[in-house]
Amino acid sequence: MSDFKTKLQDWLAKADKAAARFPERRETFTTSSDTLEVKRLYTPEDAQGDYLEKLGFPGEYPYTRGVQPTMYRSRFWTMRQYSGFGSAEETNLRFKYLLENGQTGLSTAFDLPTQIGYDSDDMMAKGEVGKVGVAIASLKDMETLLSGIALDKVSTSMTINAPASVLLAMYIAVAEKQGVASTEVSGTIQNDILKEYVARGTYIYPPEASMRLITDIFGYCAEHVPNWNTISISGYHIREAGSTAVQEVAFTLSNAIAYVEAAVKAGLDVDRFAPRLSFFFNAHNNFLEEIAKFRAARRIWSRIMKERFAAKDPKSWQLRFHTQTGGSTLTAQQPDNNIVRVTMQALSAVLGGTQSLHTNSKDEALALPTEESARIALRTQQIIAYESGVADTVDPLAGSFYIESLTDEIESQALEYIAKIDEMGGAVKAIEQGYMQREIQNAAYQSQMDIESGSAVVVGVNKFRLENEPKPDLQKINPELERIQNESLAELRKTRDNELVQAKLAALRQAAQGTDNLMPFIVDAVKAYATLGEICNVMRDVFGEYQPAQW
């Protein structure tokens, strides 16, 4: 027996003896994914395999160690705080405040009516205008939102899915008005409809029509908006809905496979659109599991793109991602503790090699962030970047026996899920059958049960509670907003060229009934000041609305 093996045996015996005297805190330890057991110790035996094949160098296939050769030594991740509330004017001021404070990209939160393609004065919008994000109903609102922000200098992420084509069209139109060509603008639209059916609920149309809109955007942007990330395939919401880390990777990548297949089927060359695919992950509490999750996701995706889709361009093999810290991990109790949670989560994203990051604010379990809490969240990133030193070498945690072993485990369990979904006929089928939804709901229930039983500790909630907590100051949305927004819409409908609007909407209707790429028609309608609701209603008429199966 080798010296290593003998010594390991000796150590195991010694540790068993110690554990008999000082019992371990639990019989078994797992990560937050309860299928991943954590061993007492990891050694080189747990991190076997060929370095070049499994890790490779940063910026090289299979990109386990990162997508760029120098990573944060050259440039920090983009600090992109998700923000938006109330009116376009108010959000514009918050954008400028964050940019003045060193934020390096914009990220827009839209209110629910906007996300579901309703104008602010629609019956369905009652009570929701400006609540979880900014209300945008027409190009006029978008002009206000981006006023005084140079669109050739800043990149903008927009969390918009079902009506992504319309909001992108508005963005392009505002840029043109600023004298910035569509080839010059950069940013990201989330545009990931499959996760809406699975986890977030802001769908409009049935899957087939949604997939067409997405591939139309891929096609249009490849030609006209080459620096735009046309989709951000999102595991974030899957995780927020209660999935495990393994499920987050597996279901996100399964959805990604469905998008690539749809685009290829629509006749697009894989290397033409794949370099502009981007991803969006959650950073949760289990620090080392999260780091391993990011590394596993990159490795799996590069192999899928190279082997399954025969992509040739190395850029098509790279999984680039934005990260947001886990909203559902934040507690309404002792909200200052959330600053600490967010710091740990953000650090896991940075050590996992994220390209951009949003850190949540301490008050988000209660309301939208105040200016002060948004600033602290941004400062958290700046402290990690400028003070901690973790960004000074590329992928500092690679080589940790535990990290490598956990990466392998997450990869292997995620691949099992992906194979299962492939067998079911792919992500769209799996979603239609409610498979992903059920898996996520079961995991959510299990984690709630773990909190209730105390086997999972949430500081301040089921342990270390405080009686008589002081109440924090919370952000309030102007209660008059809905009325103001409705008046401005009425004014717009009175003053625009309504004949032109009707003509553009009719052209869009005709195109939707056929097979033309819809983007040019949507851009035309937006420029004529057709509203978001009017444009989406034309497509609702043609495509129908998605009705989920009963629970």
Place this chain on the structure above:
Amino acid sequence: MSETKIRVLVAKPGLDGHDRGALVVAKALRDAGMEVIYTGLRQTPQQIVASAIQEDVDVIGLSSLSGAHMHLFPEVVRLMKEQGSDDVLIIGGGVIPDEDIPALKAAGISEVFTPGTPLTAMSDYIHANVKDRG
């Protein structure tokens, strides 16, 4: 209460699509021996009231995380009363600031459960407060 199971309608009013909490509560109430009907997403107060009456429920549980609760929750109470159904227990939950709770209670929401509430607290509350509907 008699031997019959308590019937609960778990509803998501408004446009908010986050139903993790609603689904977990629904499952927990089932495990606590109740009959639970879930409306699915994006229900108007009118639709919720229609389902509640059609299903003849004892309890309506409303869940919202979008901040629209002050508009949507009292509207459900108002419509229930309009229909002459004021013997149904109506409770709410979600991301609801403490300062909004007195107004919701004044509007007829019996109890509001905010994040961090144990599931058993909800089932215990329902057992203790469900109205005897003869």
